[in-house]
Amino acid sequence: MNIQRHPLRATAPGTRREVTSLHFGVRGSGPKAVLQASLHADEIPPMLVAQHLRRALEELEGAGRIRGEIVLVPSANPIGLGQRVLEQPVGRFDLASGENFNRHYPDLLERVAARLDQPPMLDTRGNIAAIRALMRDECAALPVLTQLQSLRQILLSLAVDADTVLDLHSDNEAILHLYTTPTLWPAVEPLARALRCPLALLADGSGDDPFDEACSLIWPRLAARLAQRSGKDPDPILSMACVAATVELRGESDVSHELARTDAGALVRYLTLRGHVAAVADVVDPPFTPMALARPLSGSIPVAAPIGGVLVYLRELGSHVAAGEPFAEVVDPITGETVAVASPVDGLFFARDARRFVAAGARIAKISGVEATRSGKLMSA
Ligand SMILES: [Zn+2]
Numbered sequence: 001m002n003i004q005r006h007p008l009r010a011t012a013p014g015t016r017r018e019v020t021s022l023h024f025g026v027r028g029s030g031p032k033a034v035l036q037a038s039l040h041a042d043e044i045p046p047m048l049v050a051q052h053l054r055r056a057l058e059e060l061e062g063a064g065r066i067r068g069e070i071v072l073v074p075s076a077n078p079i080g081l082g083q084r085v086l087e088q089p090v091g092r093f094d095l096a097s098g099e100n101f102n103r104h105y106p107d108l109l110e111r112v113a114a115r116l117d118q119p120p121m122l123d124t125r126g127n128i129a130a131i132r133a134l135m136r137d138e139c140a141a142l143p144v145l146t147q148l149q150s151l152r153q154i155l156l157s158l159a160v161d162a163d164t165v166l167d168l169h170s171d172n173e174a175i176l177h178l179y180t181t182p183t184l185w186p187a188v189e190p191l192a193r194a195l196r197c198p199l200a201l202l203a204d205g206s207g208d209d210p211f212d213e214a215c216s217l218i219w220p221r222l223a224a225r226l227a228q229r230s231g232k233d234p235d236p237i238l239s240m241a242c243v244a245a246t247v248e249l250r251g252e253s254d255v256s257h258e259l260a261r262t263d264a265g266a267l268v269r270y271l272t273l274r275g276h277v278a279a280v281a282d283v284v285d286p287p288f289t290p291m292a293l294a295r296p297l298s299g300s301i302p303v304a305a306p307i308g309g310v311l312v313y314l315r316e317l318g319s320h321v322a323a324g325e326p327f328a329e330v331v332d333p334i335t336g337e338t339v340a341v342a343s344p345v346d347g348l349f350f351a352r353d354a355r356r357f358v359a360a361g362a363r364i365a366k367i368s369g370v371e372a373t374r375s376g377k378l379m380s381a
Pocket residue numbers: 039040043102169170
């Protein structure tokens with residue numbers, strides 16, 4: 001294992017923060033996978049999964065089973081980890097700018113496309129390698145003034161040339177679920193099965209450029225540009241050169257060695273299926289659990305509290321709820337008024353707020369329906 005440290009641009013003289021990445025295998029000798037934990041720094045389960053994964057990858061490296069390079073960023077956000085307000089951690093938003101740490105990743109499309117001044121003349125594999133070199137160049141040339149921009153540049157630089165990118169998060173209280181694009185879903189579906197993940201939310205761009213989309217969506221867009229120039233159909237292999245997903249490892253309090261060990265094992269099985277780890281007989285087949293529900297992210301409906309008060313859930317996470325069915329209540333502790341919260345759709349109740357006293361209008365739950373009913377920006381703030 002090779003440990004690399006990447007200093008962030010300092011906010012003030014005399015201060016220093018850095019991102020640490022762990023590198024297994026040999027760079028450039030085969031495919032590349034990147035897994036990063038807790039870009040939202042208050043989402044703890046991924047950091048423990050990363051520790052179990054680190055030990056597993058060390059063993060695999062010792063056994064000579066890493067193909068190419070696997071990069072693990074075990075704690076991706078030193079800015080967020082250092083933020084506290086009134087003793088409460090603040091890891092989702094950058095306090096200096098108010099920006100969400102997993103939004104606004106730079107889009108390299110125009111920069112890279114501008115340097116592809118003619119259709120590449122190589123085969124697909126050669127084109128992918130040439131485009132990755134351009135991406136690395138353009139990432140290194142991104143303007144960086146703030147520490148947050150510096151963090152984004154470092155994380156994107158580590159992952160932009162990877163074949164597989166898994167960004168590990170957790171929700172507030174939730175069942176396991178993941179986000180990817182409809183095109184990539186067939187390549188991500190074995191991950192859902194290995195993790196026993198019951199829900200995948202699919203979108204061709206969720207609206208605010210999260211990390212996984214910055215790594216993956218540039219490829220189909222570049223393939224479409226090149227196809228336009230050549231008059232041919234987009235190259236499907238080029239379109240899927242980076243398979244990326246955001247994995248929500250349940251809720252923020254679901255931290256246990258048992259869960260983390262199981263999740264790390266599932267990630268290794270997926271890395272094996274993707275060709276990043278040489279297979280041996282006992283790890284070739286993931287446990288084939290029932291297929292995850294693959295639903296449009298635009299059908300995932302956030303539900304707001306109708307009044308402020310004490311929040312009481314009537315249904316458990318993972319329940320299927322009918323449109324109009326009350327799944328929670330908010331109780332006004334002064335008047336005693338109780339207002340039912342009904343599901344807006346037939347769907348899977350998959351995520352909810354961990355607080356039990358809520359403000360009027362606060363988002364308290366997400367229910368995944370089948371119909372694509374929303375448009376515009378699809379992710380929460
Ligand atoms: Zn997150």
